[in-house]
Each structure stands twice: as C-alpha cells, then as structure tokens.
Amino acid sequence: MNAKQAAARAGLLAMFCYAPPALAFDPLFSQQGVSAGPGGNLIPDGQSCAFGALRGPLTLGEAVERALCHNPKTREAWADVKAQAAALGAARAAYLPTLSGSWQDVRDNSVSNVTDHPALSSNTAASVRSESLSLSWVLFDFGSRAAALKNASALFAAARATQDATLQAEFSAVSKDYYAAQAARGALEAARDIERVAGDSMAAAQARVDQGAAPITDALQAETQHEQAVFNLTKAEGDAQAALGTLASEIGFDPDLAVSVPAAGDGDAPDKAFNESIAQLIDDVKRAHPSVLAAQAQLEAALAKAEQTRAEGLPSVSLVGKYSRNNQPASLGLGIPTYPATGHDAYIGIQVTIPIFEGWGRHYQILQAEAEVERQRAEVDRVGQQVALDVWTSYQALRSATQNAAHSATMLQIARRSFDAAERRYQAGVGNILELLNTQTALATARQRRVQTLADWHDAKLQLASRLGRLEMGDTGVPPGLK
Known part of the structure; x- marks a missing residue:
C-alpha cells in the first residue's frame, strides 16, 4: 500500500469516526431522552421555536413559547442535558473494546x-x-464501569429534571410579566377614564361657579383633583411602557420593541372552589416536583461516584x-x-x-466522595422543604387573591354607584364638591384595585401551578383540582 492509498484510508476512517452532529450519529442510544429544542416537553417537537415578527396583540401562549425557546436559562439547561447525554454515551462506550x-x-x-x-x-x-x-x-473491573454508568445515568436524569424545573420557572416568570403588562395597560386605561371624569367634574364645578351657585373653592378643588389625575395618567403611561419592555426582553427582544397585549377582562372569573387539601399538595410536590427529582438524581449520582471511586482502586x-x-x-x-x-x-x-500503592490518594478521594454524598442528602432535604414552603405560600396567595378579586368587584360596583349619585346630586345643586371629589377618588381607587386584583389572581394561579410543577402549554394555569 503506497502513501496515497494509506492517506485515503485514514481520511475515510476519520470521516466515519468523527461524523458531524447534523448526522445525529448515536450508536449507543444516549440521545433518546434529549428534547428537540430548549422548550423541552412543553414544546415537544421544537417546531414552534421558529417565530416571525410580532403581529397583533401578544397572547400568553405565544409569549411563553418565545420565552421558553429564546431565554438563556432554558437554552443553558438544554445544553446541559445534551452534555450529560454525551457523558452517558461515553460511560456506555467503556464496555466496548478500543x-x-x-x-x-x-x-x-x-x-x-x-x-x-x-x-x-x-x-x-x-x-x-x-x-x-x-x-x-x-x-x-470489579464494578468500576458499572458505577460510572450509574453515575452518568443519574446525572442525565438530574439534568432532565433540572431542565423541567427551569422551564416551569421560566413559564411562571414570563406569565407574571405578561399579567403585569396587562395590569399596567388596565391601570393606564383606568387612569385615562379617571382623568376624563375629573375633567368633567372640573367643568361642572366651574359652570356652577360661573352661575354663582358655588364658591370659587369648588372649582379650585376640582381643578386640583384633575391635575392629580393628569399626574397619575403620566405615571401610568410610564409604568405601562416599563412593563411592556420587561415582557419584550423576557421573550427575546430588545425592550424598546413595540409590544401590545390584549386588555384584561373578567371572562375567566375567579372561582373559590379548592378541591385539593394543602396537605395533599405538599405531599405530592415533595415527591414529584422537578427540583426534588433533580436533587434525588444528584444524590444517586454521588452514591454511584463513591462506588466508582472505590472500584477504581481494585484490579x-x-x-x-x-x-x-x-x-x-x-x-x-x-x-x-x-x-x-x-x-x-x-x-x-x-x-x-x-493498583498496589497510590500514595493514599485513593483513600482521600473516597472520603471526598462520601462527603459529597452527605452534602447531596442535605440538599434533597433542603429542596423538599423549599418546594413545600413555596406551595404553601402560593396556595395562600391564591386563596387571598381569589377573595380579593371578589371583594374588588363588589367595591367597584359600590364606588361607581356612589359616584353616579354624588354627580347627580352635585349637578342638581344639592350636593357639595367634597362629596363629589371623594366619590371620584374612591371610584379611581376601586378601578385600579380591580385591575390589579384580577392580574394578581391570574398570576397566583400560574405561580401555584409552577410550584406544583404542573404547568403545560395550553393550560389555563389552574392546577387539576383547583379549578
């Protein structure tokens, strides 16, 4: 065989052994648990990660999909899963000849x-x-390869569970920003209405002053109230732009991108029915939350690593x-x-x-591995306590938000009726300006509180679902049993 023939054979061997990633060469089947995209199981095929320009009001579903695909945290978690899958393949390869x-x-x-x-x-x-x-x-080899494979399998499972937890957290975060943007838009619309009402009250007070039916102080107080409404309107406009910029950044755009969200409505009315007890929810989350599963997998990996370290010191x-x-x-x-x-x-x-003598290095490596096992056991307990506390606080927040949403609806109805009555009384000349301005302020507060409590309720639903690890695309955000 001459030099040219040998070089050609070497080139063919290199092409076979170092196939490019596009060929998806996976002879040891370690990549089967890797999702097609950073959206994981929430976006199964990864096809939804191809987005165009924003058109029309941004829906919550589209916002979540864009965030899951483009957020650096979800892409980092996806890359870690792929890296651990490759490590799993390398552990399986140890059983083959070289x-x-x-x-x-x-x-x-x-x-x-x-x-x-x-x-x-x-x-x-x-x-x-x-x-x-x-x-x-x-x-x-007295179990060294078996322990290494067990370690790699556990780390792969931990990476997948961590990806699921990351996706749940990002789902929750972008939903929170989305409802915050909706609340900011609602507050802006309420501020505009209040400014208009305050302008009408100022005009009515000025008309009565011009007619000699009211003192000049009525007009001045109404004008002051109108200026306050203008001030609140300007602040509401700034808050709305800040909330929309935060949402745009969350879904992968620059914050100065023009983003619009639909107005929040009362169509999805809060429901007081809670079918699952908090004790049952806490018990479930301590067993099945992705963060808990990730911590348990890390513990299994640490146990396997300690076993591998011991076995590597044997013949x-x-x-x-x-x-x-x-x-x-x-x-x-x-x-x-x-x-x-x-x-x-x-x-x-x-x-x-x-191995006859390794300078006591193996002894200290085993001690290090055993200490890591103890640390991972403590981490499992910490994560279990944390997810239980998160569920407890989110559950109570949802209960409070549900009650506050109902109270805000009643408060808004009363405030509107009070203002209408005070406005009619003032225009009829039997009411005073303080009564009108007080009911006007109460109406403004009730409108803003209604918008905020609805946003808080929607967010509380998704926060609890996220703490339970139950968020899915297309879900209303209410965990099963809490609808």
Missing part, C-alpha cells in the same frame, strides 16, 4: 563516520513505512493485542551495506492491572 491504528512514512538518512576506519563508516538513506493496530478491551482484567509491520532496511553489521527488508510483530493476551 482499537487504535497508526501509519508512518518517513525518509530515514543515517550517517556514521568511524575515525581512522573509513571501511566501517556508513551512509544510508531509505524510505521507511510502518503500520500498527492495537486492541484493548477491559473484561472485568482489572483486559484483553490486549497488537499487530505491526515495517520495511526498515537491515544490515549484518557496522560498515556492511543495508538491504531491503520487511518485518512484523504481533501479540494477543490477557493483562491484569493491580
């Missing part, structure tokens, strides 16, 4: 000058080629073999011409490797 080959073609020029004995001097030049194949296959049995050949020229002795020659070398056998 075969390495080498090929060399060199120009050998050897000169030897023997002083005062030119007959013994030599000057040879030759093209020397050599090829070799080496085989190594670990047959038995191993391997099958080894090698075949090599070359065309190194041969000579009978110093000063004798060289002659063309070929040679080969081959062996196959069993190799036993026994």
